[in-house]
């Protein structure tokens with residue numbers, strides 16, 4: 036499905052949105068200046084109307100999710116002291132540090148045998164003891180035990196880390212991981228690409244150009260990936276637009292991104308939150324919705340915009356379905372990384388909870404595979420269930 040969006044200019048209260056609305060109506064690409072206007076206008080409902088119109092033209096009322104399971108095999112990370120926004124990582128001998136054996140990974144993954152899990156989402160720290168062999172052994176074992184489960188694993192930052200410790204190119208690391216069972220890559224580790232921002236929040240982490248470079252290498256091999264942006268810390272509006280422009284440019288070049296997922300910064304239990312005096316104050320719902328909606332409008336070459344309910348809550352995710360979002364985080368089972376920095380959400384969701392959330396927004400739930408192809412739709416729920424809160 037892809038029709039022209041139906042835009043009602045009279046629903047845009049801020050006149051500055053009118054020329055943007057005309058462009059959206061004509062299917063014209065938005066400029067960086069337009070994106071800055073979308074981030075600055077107080078007319079959130081106007082931005083939402085535009086994003087919703089574009090989303091409806093692409094996807095109608097269908098909202099997808101995956102039956103996935105997160106596995107975080109190690110929280111040991113060499114950047115523990117320098118990624119100041121992170122509350123998950125530990126030094127090797129620090130209290131709470133862990134690295135799963137392959138048997139422990141298999142034990143955690145065993146839930147997939149009697150659940151509906153179709154995708155393992157595997158990310159962790161930059162652990163000097165977790166090199167290429169650790170992951171190739173893990174992926175082979177997972178595929179042997181769960182041959183039908185897709186492996187979406189290792190951020191660009193982790194791929195580059197393995198390359199560094201094994202003295203291999205990104206491409207060679209990716210080829211070896213693919214041979215062992217890696218199917219696609221997640222989009223984490225992007226943070227905000229701006230060098231000035233990285234100097235403050237993650238000065239030793241893989242830079243923005245290299246994050247793009249690893250994804251370019253993956254796409255060249257036919258490995259599809261997601262991408263993200265961490266917002267709500269020290270970045271400016273211009274930093275956000277620069278970041279989105281880099282993602283849009285790579286998508287023009289390769290077409291390899293499956294989805295864009297804005298990630299809200301959580302200030303608890305990390306050094307940056309203390310420095311900023313922000314503990315206990317997460318991003319606002321207004322900014323969460325705006326980031327999703329601007330992603331839908333500016334990233335015109337992306338099919339899928341996803342809301343991560345773990346970071347922004349299930350209630351806000353339900354509202355986001357009217358702000359350009361067509362996909363939501365799935366069942367997850369046991370999330371650890373954002374719960375380490377104060378996320379108050381559940382660690383997983385049942386199928387019934389996901390269906391109730393989507394139907395409660397007047398949308399049609401559909402389960403998808405890891406390539407965003409619909410694999411199952413659901414009978415309409417009885418009226419009493421449709422009206423229930425998520």
Ligand code: SF4
Pocket residue numbers: 112113114115116118121122123124159160161192240
């Ligand atoms: S954000 Fe990632 S790379 Fe940085 S300290 Fe945390 S786990 Fe390590």
